[in-house]
Amino acid sequence: MKDIAQFKRPITSIDDTSVTKITNALNTLLANEFGLFTKTLNYHWNISGPRFHSLHSFLEVQYRDLLEVMDDIAERVKILGETPHSTVQKFAETMSLNEMNGNEMHSQEMLHDLFKDNIKIQAFIKESLTMKRFFENDPGTEDFLISLLQKHEKMSWMLKSHLE
Numbered sequence: 001m002k003d004i005a006q007f008k009r010p011i012t013s014i015d016d017t018s019v020t021k022i023t024n025a026l027n028t029l030l031a032n033e034f035g036l037f038t039k040t041l042n043y044h045w046n047i048s049g050p051r052f053h054s055l056h057s058f059l060e061v062q063y064r065d066l067l068e069v070m071d072d073i074a075e076r077v078k079i080l081g082e083t084p085h086s087t088v089q090k091f092a093e094t095m096s097l098n099e100m101n102g103n104e105m106h107s108q109e110m111l112h113d114l115f116k117d118n119i120k121i122q123a124f125i126k127e128s129l130t131m132k133r134f135f136e137n138d139p140g141t142e143d144f145l146i147s148l149l150q151k152h153e154k155m156s157w158m159l160k161s162h163l164e
Contacts, residue, residue, distance in 0.1 A: 014080065014137045014138050015137070018133075018134040018135075018136075018137065018138065019080050019081065019082065021131060021134050022080060022131075022134055022135075022138060022141055023077050023080055023082040025128040025131070026073055026076055026077050026080075026084070026141070027077060027084060027085045027094060028094055028095075028096075028124070029073055029121070029124060029125065029128070029148075030070060030073045030074060030077070030084055030085055030091075030094075031085055031090070031091040031092075031093075031094035031095035032094075032095045032096060032097050032117075032120070032121055032124065033066055033069050033070045033073060033121070034070060034091045034095065035091065035095040035097040035099070035117070036066055036097060036114070036117050036118070036121065037063055037066040037067060037070060038099075039097070039099065039100060039102075039113070039114065039117065040059055040062050040063040040066060040114060041059075041063045042100070042101075042102040043059055043102045043105075043110040043111075043113075043114065044056060044059035044060055044063060045102065046102035046103045046105070046110075047059060047102075047107055047110065048107070049106070049107050051107060055107055055111075055162070058158070058162065062114070062155060062158075065151070065155070069148065069151065072144070072148075073148075074086070076140075076141060076144055079140070080138075080141070096120070096124075097117050097120065100113055108163065111159055111162050111163055112163060114159050115156055115159040115160055115163065118152050118155050118156040118159060119156060121152050122149060122152045122153060122156065125145050125148060125149045125152070126149065128145060129142065129145055129146070129149075
């Protein structure tokens with residue numbers, strides 16, 4: 001048990017400054033994922049038109065994937081010994097995505113909006129990955145972010161395919 005006590009942070013031995021920077025980025029990402037999840041669910045509920053069934057099903061897959069992504073990010077924050085944002089108020093204060101009212105939009109507008117938000121999240125992840133010195137002792141988070149980037153690239157490709 002004494003071996004465990006030497007680690008201020010569970011699992012990792014990353015310095016406090018790096019942990020703070022990394023978890024701030026992860027919590028911002030978590031807030032944006034929550035915003036995208038909520039928007040996707042909103043559009044799922046409000047989609048209409050000739051492609052209703054296929055788009056309704058497609059958006060369901062997307063919001064379920066985003067729910068899993070949010071859980072993974074929150075768990076990564078916990079692995080680093082910090083607390084993930086977990087209230088709507090904190091998400092709203094932190095996220096940089098704009099809310100939209102799905103019941104006033106055409107299906108193509110919805111898909112385009114989700115596409116743009118996925119691209120914004122990809123840009124944020126890429127920007128976060130440029131903090132190389134913070135990942136020197138945390139390759140797990142770096143790998144996690146790269147994997148998350150790939151998921152958003154796939155989601156963007158699928159959204160774009162529906163727009164063409």
